[in-house]
Amino acid sequence: MADKRLRILVAKPGLDGHDRGAKIIARALRDGGFEVIYTGLHQTPEMIAEAAVQEDADAVGLSVLSGAHMTLFPEVMRLLKERGAGDVAVFGGGIIPDEDAAKLKAMGVRQIFTPGASTEDIVKWVRENVAPR
């Protein structure tokens, strides 16, 4: 199983349309050798949890730039657990203040990337921290 290509779901929950970052990350992860599924915009937490299960994702990367991260991240986590996929590694990025990032990590979000993070760092983090399920 060690050579199984990791499957990463890149998802845009909520209503904001800022997909520049999500698309760049999706492409960089694909170039980095991962299987990438991009959900497109305006996904509900249910849609994302469902897609993660359907697509057999090893990790879910959430991008939120609307300030609704404290609502949307925990909801995605809860719904993943509900579907028996609580071991999917959830990470994310966006306009997320440090104190919120700390709270999200305490809830089990593995990593939060904020503006200025390089795609190389993100690819490297996934490679080192996400294991096949």
Added chain:
Amino acid sequence: MSSKKKWLETTYRQASERPIRFSTVSDMELDPLYTPDDVSGSYDDAIGNPGEFPYTRGVYGSMYRGRLWTMRQFAGFGLAEDTNARFHFLLGQGQDGLSTAFDMPTLMGYDADHERALGEVGREGVSVSTVYDMATLFNRIPLDKVSTSMTVNCSASILLAMYLVVAERNGIPWDRVGGTIQNDMLKEYIAQKEWICPPRPALRIVTDMIEFCARKVPRWHAVSISGYHIREAGSTAVQELAFTIADGICYVEDAIKRGLSVDDFAQRLSFFWNLHNDFLEEVAKLRAARRLWARIMKDRFGAKNPKSMMLRTHAQTAGASLTAQQPMNNVVRVAIQALAGVLGGVQSLHTNSMDETLALPTEQAVMVALRTQQVIAEETGVTNTIDPFGGSYAVEALTDRMEREASDYIRRIDEMGGMIKAIETGYPQREIAEAAFHFQRQLEQGIKTVVGVNKYSMPEEIPIATLKIDAAIEEKQIQRVRKVKRERNSAAVKAALARVAEVCRSGENLMEPICEAVRHDATVGEVSDIFRAEFGVYTDPGWI
């Protein structure tokens, strides 16, 4: 041999050159020097004087010697009364026009009490679900004296209707109300990605609004054709110019198809550009935009009224250029970007606040941003003479080049059958994503520099104060919306909404029925639901 070529092969070749790529932020490579060899065309045809065709040097005869640009800071957060307080603060600080930021649910056509609004109410802008919210938002603001800009697109028809109903309830007739509504749906599919229905019905609603405003609200700009979001999504400056002008062409064509004469509505079309870091590229872009639009309106659409040919524009400094790292540096970026806007001859300007990569801006940060404009206007002296860059070999050559390269894009879009077809195939979307990825790569390879991020970074950031939105406002707004829904005459609302649905099908102008629905307390979400039911829902194709 031209003198430039000779100079390049002798003097310049012997001089040293740093081993870097000399290109703009859009990665347009520049020559070491521009000379008279690089500038073609006669002064009158290619450049012309301010206030005269093709308006390269400015749309007004006296430009800032006659009237400064409108200082218009975009503001909105929380409940309507919170934003109303910020409006009064800004007007008290010498700002002369208002600009409203709505929250994501309002922008996407959902009421605050919709499940999709959860966690988003009042976060990114002000929450407006009912006409009462709109009345609170503009409380004690004279709508016949202050011009208002509303940044809203797929639900624009409803928000404009609410604004007009508030004006009429304040005793102000529609023909005395002045302002702008963004209402540029094409760029939503291309870049900002706020939509309800697919592109074709969305365009029909936009054209309804152009037609309605031309007849009933003559001082209102029914569309603000926006490059801003295209650039924020990662386009180059040329792409921003090209796609925006191509969007404008599409609106003009559709309004003409509706039976309007070009001179009946074109003077109320306005524009909205981004002001990015690359100073000369931005000045050239604004000059090229005016010339390109003037020529298109005259030659392609046969406009006769000079006002139809004048590209009047708002501009905003580039949000995407700001850094979360060392945020104070953003003050400097904003000042330089704003200066490019002024030297590019804009009519209205928003300067971003230094803290906007972290949160919505604090009052103090907004004040620094506004003061930046006031310093440019009243201390730097750049307003004393019109278009001081006119005649600069470099700026004129860049202006020519941007017009040429944008025209190539526009030709390609025409060949595809116009902007709607281009959008449906994902052409502009892919071009922008490609450019965004290219820039990110250049950043990570160190070809491009962002100070404080990939160069001159600091191990420890000094935190700055940020604005916090109270989570309790969401519940408060939900209760307010529910109260309106409980207490109104539900039979009247139902009938008014049925009339909107009927007009969606009949093809008559939608604006009067929407105004009537709003008068009976129909909400943003309810009218949007009619659009969803009648026109269908658009979903993101999710192209990477």
